[in-house]
Amino acid sequence: MLYVLEDTINGILIGSIYGLTALGLTVIFGVLKVINFAHGSLLMVGMYTAYWAVVLTGIHPYLALIIVAPVMYFFGYYLQNIIIKPIFKAEKDVREPITVIIVTTGVWYVLDNLSLLIFGPQYRTLQDNPLRGKMLEFAGMMLSIPKFWGFVIAIVTAAAVYWFFQKTRMGRAIRATSLDRESASLMGINQYRIYNVAFGIGTAIAGIAGVTLVPFYNVFPSVGVLFDIKGFIIVVLGGLGSIGGAILGGIIVGVIESVGPQFMAATWTEAIVYGLFLMVLFVKPSGLFGVKYDW
Amino acid sequence: MAFLEVRNIEVFYGDVQVIFDLSLHVEEGEVVSIIGGNGAGKSTLLRSISGLVPPAKGEILFEGVPIHKAPPEAIVERGLVQVPEGRRLFTLMSVKDNLIVGAYNSRADRVKEKTIEAVYELLPRLRERESQLAMTLSGGEQQMVAIGRGLMAKPKLLMLDEPSLGLAPLLSKNIFETVRKIADQGTTVVLVEQDVMHSLSISERGYVLEQGRTVMEGPAKELLDDPHIKTAYLGI
Ligand SMILES: Nc1ncnc2c1ncn2[C@@H]1O[C@H](COP(=O)(O)OP(=O)(O)O)[C@@H](O)[C@H]1O
Ligand SMILES: [Mg+2]
Numbered sequence: 001m002l003y004v005l006e007d008t009i010n011g012i013l014i015g016s017i018y019g020l021t022a023l024g025l026t027v028i029f030g031v032l033k034v035i036n037f038a039h040g041s042l043l044m045v046g047m048y049t050a051y052w053a054v055v056l057t058g059i060h061p062y063l064a065l066i067i068v069a070p071v072m073y074f075f076g077y078y079l080q081n082i083i084i085k086p087i088f089k090a091e092k093d094v095r096e097p098i099t100v101i102i103v104t105t106g107v108w109y110v111l112d113n114l115s116l117l118i119f120g121p122q123y124r125t126l127q128d129n130p131l132r133g134k135m136l137e138f139a140g141m142m143l144s145i146p147k148f149w150g151f152v153i154a155i156v157t158a159a160a161v162y163w164f165f166q167k168t169r170m171g172r173a174i175r176a177t178s179l180d181r182e183s184a185s186l187m188g189i190n191q192y193r194i195y196n197v198a199f200g201i202g203t204a205i206a207g208i209a210g211v212t213l214v215p216f217y218n219v220f221p222s223v224g225v226l227f228d229i230k231g232f233i234i235v236v237l238g239g240l241g242s243i244g245g246a247i248l249g250g251i252i253v254g255v256i257e258s259v260g261p262q263f264m265a266a267t268w269t270e271a272i273v274y275g276l277f278l279m280v281l282f283v284k285p286s287g288l289f290g291v292k293y294d295w
Numbered sequence: 296m297a298f299l300e301v302r303n304i305e306v307f308y309g310d311v312q313v314i315f316d317l318s319l320h321v322e323e324g325e326v327v328s329i330i331g332g333n334g335a336g337k338s339t340l341l342r343s344i345s346g347l348v349p350p351a352k353g354e355i356l357f358e359g360v361p362i363h364k365a366p367p368e369a370i371v372e373r374g375l376v377q378v379p380e381g382r383r384l385f386t387l388m389s390v391k392d393n394l395i396v397g398a399y400n401s402r403a404d405r406v407k408e409k410t411i412e413a414v415y416e417l418l419p420r421l422r423e424r425e426s427q428l429a430m431t432l433s434g435g436e437q438q439m440v441a442i443g444r445g446l447m448a449k450p451k452l453l454m455l456d457e458p459s460l461g462l463a464p465l466l467s468k469n470i471f472e473t474v475r476k477i478a479d480q481g482t483t484v485v486l487v488e489q490d491v492m493h494s495l496s497i498s499e500r501g502y503v504l505e506q507g508r509t510v511m512e513g514p515a516k517e518l519l520d521d522p523h524i525k526t527a528y529l530g531i
Contacts, residue, residue, distance in 0.1 A: 183383035188371030188400035
């Protein structure tokens with residue numbers, strides 16, 4: 001019984017980090033109405049940025065946040081501005097332009113292959129990592145410390161994003177644009193700038209997720225692919241565009257993956273996750289957590 | 296030089312031409328009605344002035360400055376603001392957030408606390424409803440939010456596209472009174488309407504649009520007495 005509880009808690013911890021990758025995806029989708037197939041690659045770039053920030057400067061792995069979040073924000077901002085925006089402008093009458101999806105897929109391939117070219121195929125892990133394998137003993141259970149901090153960072157990030165969307169001028173403008181682009185234009189909001197900012201925020205969140213992963217996860221060029229598929233599943237589970245839904249959806253997937261192997265072969269847990277995903281798509285396509293947008 | 300001047304514009308949706316060689320002007324302080332039936336091109340004209348569908352030919356000048364190549368946000372920044380047809384509220388945002396988004400442009404953003412008080416003064420209903428989601432309001436209340444949101448942008452010229460659309464006669468009368476008040480407080484108004492009688496009765500001048508062309512223009516009083524208008528628009 002204690003094992004199940006321990007696995008559940010560890011599932012919640014790792015699941016919240018999955019939720020963080022899905023959160024970036026959902027923010028971008030909420031505004032651009034386009035699934036960003038490059039999101040896993042952005043996570044990969046975030047992980048490399050975090051890895052090198054720690055290796056080159058010797059700072060604490062979590063302090064890398066102050067480098068990674070802004071670097072990734074600008075990376076996303078200009079990626080959208082330079083590569084994706086021209087396609088958007090060319091197809092401005094199309095609400096969900098398929099060509100933009102194709103472009104994000106192109107970005108995925110380019111980024112993954114660039115990192116293979118630059119960093120090579122090897123798996124990298126932080127040496128002299130103060131968090132490596134550290135466990136927290138709590139009521140007789142062993143919990144991973146880096147996953148615990150990942151959980152804290154995920155919750156704080158989600159709360160901060162929610163606050164930003166509710167209470168700031170830019171946040172309101174982003175919500176307005178996501179609800180009605182043309183009407184937002186008539187309020188003096190420059191749509192294309194909003195897309196840049198939303199993409200920047202989504203990418204920065206992917207960077208934050210990268211920082212939380214690096215202390216206990218290998219970094220390699222195709223690492224994003226593993227999280228890509230999870231990200232899509234979670235976003236659909238939680239409800240496209242929902243902040244709370246992304247985190248909760250991530251936690252559900254994390255718990256299934258973590259507790260499942262106690263009762264069945266590990267491969268079956270994947271089947272359960274996909275099964276749940278399909279069920280939600282058929283039965284409640286707006287996601288488990290009701291509202292279409294909670295921002 | 297007129298406050299707003301539209302010179303010989305032609306507007307297309309793709310290959311389909313909707314506005315043909317249209318010219319009009321609005322002087323500072325005026326209320327000008329643009330009337331015409333469904334599909335005459337009234338909304339397209341306003342969308343063109345707002346920069347959403349730039350004209351293929353012709354010029355639009357606001358305070359003497361050409362704006363027909365400017366993006367929508369630059370036009371709002373200049374003080375030329377539109378309240379669109381069908382209200383187009385941000386349905387899942389609160390009334391207050393809708394109003395605040397209206398003050399997004401940098402001129403308006405600086406004074407938004409003061410403006411929102413003035414808007415609540417003019418439309419007291421909005422203060423009562425400020426924390427409700429916009430989608431939960433009645434049609435009349437939604438139109439008030441749309442107008443209030445337009446005012447939050449600190450317009451020098453406010454263009455309203457069929458503000459009385461779909462409202463009961465009493466509510467619609469209320470909206471026209473509000474528009475007149477806005478004009479009396481010093482904002483120039485362009486009013487697009489199908490309710491010709493009420494619209495012209497609060498206007499100084501009017502234009503009649505048919506099939507994308509101006510077919511008549513003149514002082515509101517004269518238009519109200521015109522036999523063509525009486526038969527075609529007033530059903531008298
Ligand atoms: N987005 C659009 N694409 C193509 N045609 C349009 C579009 N919007 C309006 N139209 C056409 O343009 C004409 C004028 O429409 P509109 O400006 O909305 O007229 P009004 O506001 O006077 O009712 C109509 O024939 C309408 O069908
Ligand atoms: Mg219309």
